[in-house]
Amino acid sequence: MARADLLPRLTAMGAALETRAHLHRLGALFSETVLIEVEGDEYYLTFHRGALETITPGPSRKIPWRFAIRVDAEALEKFWQPIPEAGFHDIFGFVKTGRGSIEGDILVLVKNLRFFKEFMALGREVQA
Amino acid sequence: MSAFEPITGRYVTITAGGRPHRIYFEEAGQGQPVICFHTAGADTRQWRHIMNDAEITERHRIIAVDMPWHGKSLPPEGWQTEEYLLTTDFYIEVVLAMVAALELDNPVYAGCSMGGRIALQLALNHAAPFKGFIAIEASDYQPAWYDIDWFHRPDAHGGEMGAALVSANIAPQGPEAERWNTQWMFMQSGPGVFRGDLSFYTQDDSLVGKLGGIDTSSRPVHIMVGEYDMTCTPEDAKRTADAIPGATLAVMPGIGHFPMSENPEGFRPYFVEALAKMA
Numbered sequence: 001m002a003r004a005d006l007l008p009r010l011t012a013m014g015a016a017l018e019t020r021a022h023l024h025r026l027g028a029l030f031s032e033t034v035l036i037e038v039e040g041d042e043y044y045l046t047f048h049r050g051a052l053e054t055i056t057p058g059p060s061r062k063i064p065w066r067f068a069i070r071v072d073a074e075a076l077e078k079f080w081q082p083i084p085e086a087g088f089h090d091i092f093g094f095v096k097t098g099r100g101s102i103e104g105d106i107l108v109l110v111k112n113l114r115f116f117k118e119f120m121a122l123g124r125e126v127q128a
Numbered sequence: 129m130s131a132f133e134p135i136t137g138r139y140v141t142i143t144a145g146g147r148p149h150r151i152y153f154e155e156a157g158q159g160q161p162v163i164c165f166h167t168a169g170a171d172t173r174q175w176r177h178i179m180n181d182a183e184i185t186e187r188h189r190i191i192a193v194d195m196p197w198h199g200k201s202l203p204p205e206g207w208q209t210e211e212y213l214l215t216t217d218f219y220i221e222v223v224l225a226m227v228a229a230l231e232l233d234n235p236v237y238a239g240c241s242m243g244g245r246i247a248l249q250l251a252l253n254h255a256a257p258f259k260g261f262i263a264i265e266a267s268d269y270q271p272a273w274y275d276i277d278w279f280h281r282p283d284a285h286g287g288e289m290g291a292a293l294v295s296a297n298i299a300p301q302g303p304e305a306e307r308w309n310t311q312w313m314f315m316q317s318g319p320g321v322f323r324g325d326l327s328f329y330t331q332d333d334s335l336v337g338k339l340g341g342i343d344t345s346s347r348p349v350h351i352m353v354g355e356y357d358m359t360c361t362p363e364d365a366k367r368t369a370d371a372i373p374g375a376t377l378a379v380m381p382g383i384g385h386f387p388m389s390e391n392p393e394g395f396r397p398y399f400v401e402a403l404a405k406m407a
Contacts, residue, residue: 084300086299090295093358113289113292114291117295
């Protein structure tokens with residue numbers, strides 16, 4: 001269910017990313033694969049210099065990733081509301097509310113935090 | 129006609145931690161003094177909307193202070209080889225030295241986040257010079273949910289990382305310009321300053337178990353907290369207020385950890401209410 005719903009939205013987010021010149025600057029040093037996992041459904045997002053090049057649905061044990069966001073589908077949908085409710089307004093809210101986790105090389109995430117947060121927030125602007 | 133604001137800024141040298149510190153402060157208005165302190169990693173600009181509020185400054189002298197190392201207050205001589213680590217004792221010394229330097233008579237203290245923590249410390253241990261305490265985004269203790277060492281590294285911009293992290297504590301309802309202005313201050317913070325502030329804020333637990341000793345009978349304590357604050361949550365603020373006999377609490381909807389800066393209009397009525405409680 002979540003997997004069927006998520007791929008079009010992630011793809012649209014990648015297209016929206018292309019139109020954001022400031023994110024090209026902010027993401028210029030970001031070439032990593034990120035795992036977004038929603039209730040067991042995996043999506044491997046591979047960025048190159050701030051552009052989303054590929055989205056590979058899982059499951060996979062072969063695709064290395066730098067950091068992962070694991071969250072339940074309802075929490076992610078709340079995050080993508082135009083005005084999210086408190087606790088769902090930021091990716092760290094998933095951790096704080098116990099609805100998800102952020103794992104892996106967190107320092108890479110933090111070094112690129114504004115870029116990645118703004119990428120994730122694009123889900124509020126695109127059609128699901 | 130030039131659009132001058134009523135805020136004026138000056139410098140004064142105080143002694144704290146056994147050393148001189150050149151402190152920058154701003155003020156506007158006349159009447160009841162209110163001395164205001166900023167959050168970690170920021171400066172007096174967080175208070176500019178309150179200082180520019182003619183209705184508030186008609187009867188209140190609003191003073192905002194840049195802590196040493198912050199804003200336009202220089203770090204002390206020799207800073208280049210020091211590790212900046214703020215302490216409760218040093219913070220309190222700065223506040224008391226500023227009250228003395230400005231010869232403030234019975235001021236209200238207002239502080240946000242780490243400044244709110246100090247409001248509680250002052251109320252417990254150094255209440256005498258003050259009329260009352262406005263403790264914003266304040267709790268007795270907040271352990272870190274992040275690694276403070278992220279924010280001072282040779283291979284990354286601590287200010288930009290700090291701003292991106294604290295954006296988690298900014299509510300989406302505030303005006304976009306002010307939400308970004310709030311982050312700009314963190315981006316401008318000196319190297320290691322946000323980390324040094326957080327070291328104090330996330331490790332000092334000296335208030336735990338002692339809040340019941342605060343006497344609010346003659347000096348009110350009013351705690352304010354934003355609904356979207358993930359660092360000092362409404363639950364944290366309520367726990368703190370419940371432990372202080374006579375303390376009052378206001379939860380501000382649609383506001384985060386930086387109320388006066390991220391959403392000035394949303395914050396204003398709550399701050400006016402807080403000032404009224406100090407009267």
